[in-house]
Amino acid sequence: MVPITTFHYLVVAAALFVLGVIGVLIRRNVVIVLMSIELILNAVNLNLVAFSHMWGTVHGQSNLNGQVFAIFIVVDAAAEAAVGLGILIAFFRNKETVNVDEIDLLKW
Amino acid sequence: MHSAADNMFFFLPHIWLIPLLPAFGAVTMFFFGRSLSKRAVNAVCVGAVVLAFLMALGVVRDYNLYTEPKAGFGGPGAPYQKVLYTWLGSGDGHLNFVKRDGTLASFNADAGFLLDPLSSIWLLFVTGVGMLIHIYSTGYMAHEGGYYRFFGYMNLFMFSMLTLILANNYMLLFVGWEGVGLCSYLLIGFYFHRNSASTAANKAFIVNRIGDAGFILGALTLAWYLGSFRFIDINQLAHSGTFAKGDHVLTIAALLLFVGACGKSAQIPLYIWLPDAMEGPTPVSALIHAATMVTAGVYMVARSNAVFVLAPKAMLVVAIIGALTAVFAASIGLVQNDIKRVLAYSTVSQLGYMFLALGVGAFAAGVFHVFTHAFFKALLFLGSGSVIHAMSGEQDMRNMGNLRGRIPTTYKTMAIATLAIAGIPPLAGFFSKDEILWQAYRSAEGGFPYLWLIGFGTALMTAFYMARLIFLTFYGKPRMSHEVEHHIHESPKSMTGPLVVLAICSVCAGWLGVPASMGGTNAFGKFLEPVFAQETAASASAAPVEPQEPAGEDHRYLEWGLMLLSVGAAVVGGGWAYGYYANAGRDYPEPIAVKAPALYTVLYNKWFVDEAYDYAFTGRRKIGKVRLGAMGAGEASSWFDAKIIDGAVNDAGWVTRAVATLSTWWDKWIIDGLCVNGPAILARMISYPARLFEWGLVQWYALVMIAGLLGFGVYYVWK
Numbered sequence: 001m002v003p004i005t006t007f008h009y010l011v012v013a014a015a016l017f018v019l020g021v022i023g024v025l026i027r028r029n030v031v032i033v034l035m036s037i038e039l040i041l042n043a044v045n046l047n048l049v050a051f052s053h054m055w056g057t058v059h060g061q062s063n064l065n066g067q068v069f070a071i072f073i074v075v076d077a078a079a080e081a082a083v084g085l086g087i088l089i090a091f092f093r094n095k096e097t098v099n100v101d102e103i104d105l106l107k108w
Numbered sequence: 109m110h111s112a113a114d115n116m117f118f119f120l121p122h123i124w125l126i127p128l129l130p131a132f133g134a135v136t137m138f139f140f141g142r143s144l145s146k147r148a149v150n151a152v153c154v155g156a157v158v159l160a161f162l163m164a165l166g167v168v169r170d171y172n173l174y175t176e177p178k179a180g181f182g183g184p185g186a187p188y189q190k191v192l193y194t195w196l197g198s199g200d201g202h203l204n205f206v207k208r209d210g211t212l213a214s215f216n217a218d219a220g221f222l223l224d225p226l227s228s229i230w231l232l233f234v235t236g237v238g239m240l241i242h243i244y245s246t247g248y249m250a251h252e253g254g255y256y257r258f259f260g261y262m263n264l265f266m267f268s269m270l271t272l273i274l275a276n277n278y279m280l281l282f283v284g285w286e287g288v289g290l291c292s293y294l295l296i297g298f299y300f301h302r303n304s305a306s307t308a309a310n311k312a313f314i315v316n317r318i319g320d321a322g323f324i325l326g327a328l329t330l331a332w333y334l335g336s337f338r339f340i341d342i343n344q345l346a347h348s349g350t351f352a353k354g355d356h357v358l359t360i361a362a363l364l365l366f367v368g369a370c371g372k373s374a375q376i377p378l379y380i381w382l383p384d385a386m387e388g389p390t391p392v393s394a395l396i397h398a399a400t401m402v403t404a405g406v407y408m409v410a411r412s413n414a415v416f417v418l419a420p421k422a423m424l425v426v427a428i429i430g431a432l433t434a435v436f437a438a439s440i441g442l443v444q445n446d447i448k449r450v451l452a453y454s455t456v457s458q459l460g461y462m463f464l465a466l467g468v469g470a471f472a473a474g475v476f477h478v479f480t481h482a483f484f485k486a487l488l489f490l491g492s493g494s495v496i497h498a499m500s501g502e503q504d505m506r507n508m509g510n511l512r513g514r515i516p517t518t519y520k521t522m523a524i525a526t527l528a529i530a531g532i533p534p535l536a537g538f539f540s541k542d543e544i545l546w547q548a549y550r551s552a553e554g555g556f557p558y559l560w561l562i563g564f565g566t567a568l569m570t571a572f573y574m575a576r577l578i579f580l581t582f583y584g585k586p587r588m589s590h591e592v593e594h595h596i597h598e599s600p601k602s603m604t605g606p607l608v609v610l611a612i613c614s615v616c617a618g619w620l621g622v623p624a625s626m627g628g629t630n631a632f633g634k635f636l637e638p639v640f641a642q643e644t645a646a647s648a649s650a651a652p653v654e655p656q657e658p659a660g661e662d663h664r665y666l667e668w669g670l671m672l673l674s675v676g677a678a679v680v681g682g683g684w685a686y687g688y689y690a691n692a693g694r695d696y697p698e699p700i701a702v703k704a705p706a707l708y709t710v711l712y713n714k715w716f717v718d719e720a721y722d723y724a725f726t727g728r729r730k731i732g733k734v735r736l737g738a739m740g741a742g743e744a745s746s747w748f749d750a751k752i753i754d755g756a757v758n759d760a761g762w763v764t765r766a767v768a769t770l771s772t773w774w775d776k777w778i779i780d781g782l783c784v785n786g787p788a789i790l791a792r793m794i795s796y797p798a799r800l801f802e803w804g805l806v807q808w809y810a811l812v813m814i815a816g817l818l819g820f821g822v823y824y825v826w827k
Contacts, residue, residue, distance in 0.1 A: 021814060024810055025811050025814070100805070100806055100807055101805060103804075104803070104804030104805055
């Protein structure tokens with residue numbers, strides 16, 4: 001059994017990131033796009049946690065900066081989801097659509 | 109200005125009351141006349157004139173004492189001057205004007221009165237005749253509306269006339285001059301609801317205005333040349349020898365003054381208003397248009413005699429105009445049928461005589477004729493008024509006849525006046541007219557016999573038309589309708605009384621001026637002599653005034669011969685009229701119409717002068733398509749306004765509009781188009797490619813961004 005190393009984490013995180021980016025780029029539903037963004041954020045979180053674990057003790061002192069940063073990002077993601085869904089609901093009330101292709105009011 | 113004379117006499121210093129009395133009457137009528145009874149109007153207005161007459165008598169009596177040598181005020185003929193206050197300008201040099209010689213003179217016109225023999229004569233007959241006519245009017249106007257208005261105007265006239273003759277300078281004289289013109293206008297137009305009356309009033313006023321312009325220009329010329337408006341100053345300067353005979357400026361001034369006299373005294377070419385003035389009530393015709401106002405021109409010329417003597421050419425003009433007017437008006441009078449019109453032309457003709465006398469230098473003779481004429485012409489007009497009164501308003505002599513038994517007092521007095529005007533001795537007209545003819549004959553060393561001839565012919569015509577008037581009115585067969593005939597009645601005492609008084613004056617007035625050749629003393633001429641003296645008393649010691657040539661035998665016989673001739677003319681003229689008209693029935697023949705129909709038409713239509721004036725001066729008639737005169741000028745200036753002025757205005761508008769069009773185009777296409785919209789269009793053009801970058805799809809933005817990131821990544825990794 002191969003021990004799970006930082007590299008493994010990074011591979012998973014990269015996979016998650018690519019999934020998230022692809023979701024953002026190709027999905028039409030705004031809700032799915034927002035969820036894909038969550039995937040990207042969580043991929044980053046995974047990286048942060050992995051590197052924090054990797055660099056957990058430096059010169060005899062524990063280093064939890066990465067862990068804390070990950071928690072901040074979770075909070076940030078929650079806030080972002082709340083705002084994004086709020087905008088989405090407001091927009092749906094006006095246009096009755098959640099299709100990203102049709103949200104093009106800001107052009108020109 | 110108190111002098112010793114003011115303390116010695118009562119009336120003389122109060123001379124200013126004479127014009128003020130009728131002025132008081134006029135003002136009373138103006139404010140309260142409407143509510144006053146006829147009796148009260150009589151009391152105020154007639155009373156004022158009677159008082160003025162009594163005052164005038166007192167003043168002249170005082171003046172005679174004043175001029176007595178022992179009184180010490182300058183002896184015979186010395187003028188008495190009473191200056192109340194400075195009316196216009198100032199004596200202290202605040203209001204100066206530059207005289208012709210460059211020196212300064214003070215502009216000064218007094219409210220001042222001048223009494224000398226000349227103004228005494230006018231004063232006496234104006235107040236005297238005026239009083240009689242006022243009394244007459246109380247009867248004549250008794251049944252007319254506007255009674256108080258009539259007497260108010262009459263009193264205003266008396267005030268103006270007295271101001272005119274008592275003024276001591278040209279400016280105050282001009283006030284009276286204009287005042288009598290105004291009253292003449294008001295009284296001619298007294299029956300203003302009648303169109304002809306108001307037209308005649310306008311005509312009189314407008315024609316007089318032409319003369320007035322001449323008068324004021326003349327007076328101002330004199331002031332500019334001599335530096336004063338006062339008669340005394342001007343006379344002294346003119347007599348001082350500073351100015352040569354024939355001085356051009358004085359000649360012009362004299363001619364201008366004579367233009368004024370032509371207007372007021374109805375001389376050619378301005379006489380046309382006087383016959384039309386007969387539209388006024390008959391007492392007005394008698395007072396204003398026969399006896400007093402129309403002699404104002406004679407008065408003014410006589411008053412300016414010192415200036416006229418220095419202007420022989422002007423004198424010649426006066427004499428010629430006078431003679432021509434005399435014969436011209438008399439010729440028209442021969443054929444007129446309106447009783448008042450005959451008298452009007454007679455007045456014009458007699459005024460011509462007066463100017464003839466003035467023009468040949470016989471000022472005293474001219475004034476004498478004014479004096480006698482005032483009586484007999486006033487009498488004739490008042491008599492004609494009495495006839496018209498009796499005839500229920502009929503003025504056409506063709507409809508009269510055989511009135512002598514019906515209105516005997518009128519007949520007798522008018523007959524006396526006719527004899528007087530025709531020049532039958534020893535009535536008034538004989539002496540004055542023959543004096544004029546004699547002076548015309550011998551004046552300028554016998555240079556004017558033509559003028560005498562004209563005067564002689566006029567005397568013949570005068571006798572004819574006056575006799576014609578009498579015979580048509582009082583003799584022949586009655587030609588009026590039965591209704592009118594039924595109403596014929598002699599006028600009331602208030603009308604016949606003045607007739608009788610005037611008749612007595614017409615008989616006797618001439619005796620004041622019986623010429624020396626007939627054994628008289630010519631008291632009238634002697635009285636006036638100082639006024640018309642050629643030199644001032646100081647310098648006159650050497651040369652006596654009138655050449656004291658003893659009335660040589662030949663002169664005397666010549667004078668008698670001329671007298672006989674003119675008496676003969678009067679008798680012949682009257683005799684002809686007797687032959688033609690004494691038994692005139694209905695449709696009586698006019699001798700001139702029978703013998704010379706063309707001449708009759710011309711005379712009957714007054715030589716077509718009114719028509720000629722219509723063509724030439726008023727422009728009421730067109731010559732072909734051309735209109736001359738005042739209306740022509742009006743049309744021309746209307747055309748000028750419409751075509752030239754308005755055309756220029758329109759052209760200016762057109763130019764403005766063209767400029768505006770151009771400017772609009774410039775603004776629209778250059779300023780707005782090129783400068784304002786141009787950059788905007790440019791910016792828009794640029795915006796088309798620029799905005800392609802903003803297509804609005806979030807996922808595309810993200811794709812581009814990721815592609816970019818990948819690009820960067822690839823670039824840095826592979827580098």
